Amino acid sequence: xxxxxxxxxxxxxxxxxxxxxxxxxxxxxxxxxxxxxxxxxxxxxxxxxxxxxxxxxxxxxxxxxxxxxxxxxxxxxxxxxxxxxxxxxxxxxxxxxxxxxxxxxxxxxxxxxxxxxxxxxxxxxxxxxxxxxxxxxxxxxxxxxxxxxx
Amino acid sequence: xxxxxxxxxxxxxxxxxxxxxxxxxxxxxxxxxxxxxxxxxxxxxxxxxxxxxxxxxxxxxxxxxxxxxxxxxxxxxxxxxxxxxxxxxxxxxxxxxxxxxxxxxxxxxxxxxxxxxxxxxxxxxxxxxxxxxxxxxxxxxxxxxxxxxxxxxxxxxxxxxxxxxxxxxxxxxxxxxxxxxxxxxxxxxxxxxxxxxxxxxxxxxxxxxxxxxxxxxxxxxxxxxxxxxxxxxxxxxxxxxxxxxxxxxxxxxxxxxxxxxxxxxxxxxxxxxxxxxxxxxxxxxxxxxxxxxxxxxxxxxxxxxxxxxxxxxxxxxxxxxxxxxxxxxxxxxxxxxxxxxxxxxxxxxxxxxxxxxxxxxxxxx
Numbered sequence: 479x480x481x482x483x484x485x486x487x488x489x490x491x492x493x494x495x496x497x498x499x500x501x502x503x504x505x506x507x508x509x510x511x512x513x514x515x516x517x518x519x520x521x522x523x524x525x526x527x528x529x530x531x532x533x534x535x536x537x538x539x540x541x542x543x544x545x546x547x548x549x550x551x552x553x554x555x556x557x558x559x560x561x562x563x564x565x566x567x568x569x570x571x572x573x574x575x576x577x578x579x580x581x582x583x584x585x586x587x588x589x590x591x592x593x594x595x596x597x598x599x600x601x602x603x604x605x606x607x608x609x610x611x612x613x614x615x616x617x618x619x620x621x622x623x624x625x626x627x628x
Numbered sequence: 629x630x631x632x633x634x635x636x637x638x639x640x641x642x643x644x645x646x647x648x649x650x651x652x653x654x655x656x657x658x659x660x661x662x663x664x665x666x667x668x669x670x671x672x673x674x675x676x677x678x679x680x681x682x683x684x685x686x687x688x689x690x691x692x693x694x695x696x697x698x699x700x701x702x703x704x705x706x707x708x709x710x711x712x713x714x715x716x717x718x719x720x721x722x723x724x725x726x727x728x729x730x731x732x733x734x735x736x737x738x739x740x741x742x743x744x745x746x747x748x749x750x751x752x753x754x755x756x757x758x759x760x761x762x763x764x765x766x767x768x769x770x771x772x773x774x775x776x777x778x779x780x781x782x783x784x785x786x787x788x789x790x791x792x793x794x795x796x797x798x799x800x801x802x803x804x805x806x807x808x809x810x811x812x813x814x815x816x817x818x819x820x821x822x823x824x825x826x827x828x829x830x831x832x833x834x835x836x837x838x839x840x841x842x843x844x845x846x847x848x849x850x851x852x853x854x855x856x857x858x859x860x861x862x863x864x865x866x867x868x869x870x871x872x873x874x875x876x877x878x879x880x881x882x883x884x885x886x887x888x889x890x891x892x893x894x895x896x897x898x899x900x901x902x903x904x905x906x907x908x909x910x911x912x913x914x915x916x917x918x919x920x921x922x923x924x925x926x927x928x929x930x931x932x933x934x935x936x937x938x939x940x941x942x943x944x945x946x947x948x949x950x951x952x953x954x955x956x957x958x959x960x961x962x963x964x965x966x967x968x969x970x971x972x973x974x975x976x977x978x979x980x981x982x983x984x985x986x987x988x989x990x991x992x993x
Binding site for chain 1: 960
């Protein structure tokens with residue numbers, strides 16, 4: 479693990495801990511914006527946001543990177559399915575489409591996102607397909623109005 | 629809408645948007661006041677499909693992510709699974725993959741150059757670029773049996789070894805392309821005053837826009853940021869070859885075009901070096917076709933022809949991925965597109981869109 483991650487763990491020792499794969503695990507999701515604000519001082523972009531559905535929780539993996547070096551930082555936090563989470567678009571504008579995608583495919587609500595609507599799927603699509611409990615219902619089968627075989 | 633402006637819908641099916649990209653532009657007079665980008669028309673649920681397939685059976689799906697740069701994505705997927713399994717691959721495989729990746733990069737850039745010419749209204753150029761691409765297509769076909777979606781890699785290696793005498797054929801093909809790029813392409817594009825008039829001084833993408841939107845690859849290098857994962861975080865055998873990171877400083881459409889042209893020449897340099905020191909050995913190690921991958925998180929990123937592509941693989945120790953997230957570089961380039969289009973002329977808007985090199989297959993996934 480690199481220096482910056484160690485420093486971050488020391489500052490937020492009450493709400494974070496180191497994971498096995500070198501990521502930082504945030505145990506208190508209310509601290510998210512504070513931690514990300516600290517990360518913003520050292521990293522340029524949200525490289526990717528990976529949401530993993532682990533019922534009954536969603537696991538959010540924020541991957542941050544910077545342009546001047548090959549450093550990478552993974553911030554991991556868990557939220558309940560029905561909970562919402564703070565948007566980090568104010569700090570990292572590159573999170574805009576990533577958060578929209580997470581909303582689209584998982585149904586996670588990001589508080590404070592300027593334009594939270596579906597991005598890959600049509601506006602009126604029923605359901606969130608990347609959830610583990612997603613099933614193809616009659617509503618989805620008949621959504622196009624065509625006689626499709628599933 | 630206020631004032632005298634109109635809202636113009638371009639796409640999703642339009643020859644100038646390269647696939648199914650939709651632009652909604654507010655136009656006043658001849659100027660684009662602001663533009664919105666709509667994507668998702670080619671969404672095929674590739675990340676969901678990953679959860680339903682064995683690791684090796686996912687290669688045909690990866691092939692259709694970026695359909696002009698399939699081999700790059702194949703290599704990334706193979707590397708991701710190999711890293712998750714802690715597999716060490718043979719040196720020869722690393723060399724073969726690097727050669728194929730560079731061949732694919734040249735092909736992808738040639739398609740870019742060709743379709744760019746088409747957007748400027750110069751169809752001749754499209755035909756020329758595809759003619760040169762065909763030389764490499766034939767080589768990929770001879771090695772792998774496939775053309776656009778070769779299905780050449782597997783976990784632990786590649787399917788077939790290089791055929792006899794292929795090195796000479798590759799050398800002949802890249803020498804021919806080098807000559808064409810340096811002479812004919814110069815006369816037709818980057819040395820041509822008409823081309824320069826159409827492309828210089830439009831579509832500025834500042835370093836601020838790039839850093840805020842996570843743009844990577846040639847689009848970023850055209851604004852003077854010197855960064856290339858092949859150099860900064862060497863994978864395969866890129867630490868053993870000598871090459872330059874191509875940068876331009878003007879950050880306009882012409883600069884983005886020039887970065888690609890010069891990268892073709894750089895890739896040719898890399899291929900020549902790789903072919904010279906290619907070691908002998910097996911092209912695959914014995915890994916079973918259907919296998920369990922230990923539980924954990926794996927993040928691998930490579931330099932694609934369009935920027936930094938990455939795969940975040942979450943495994944639970946089973947036969948199939950638990951979750952796969954694909955970072956597509958074009959996705960981020962398109963995120964920055966509205967900011968670049970702001971204030972440009974309508975006629976330039978298509979040239980600027982084309983200069984970002986979006987491939988909708990990898991944007992929509």
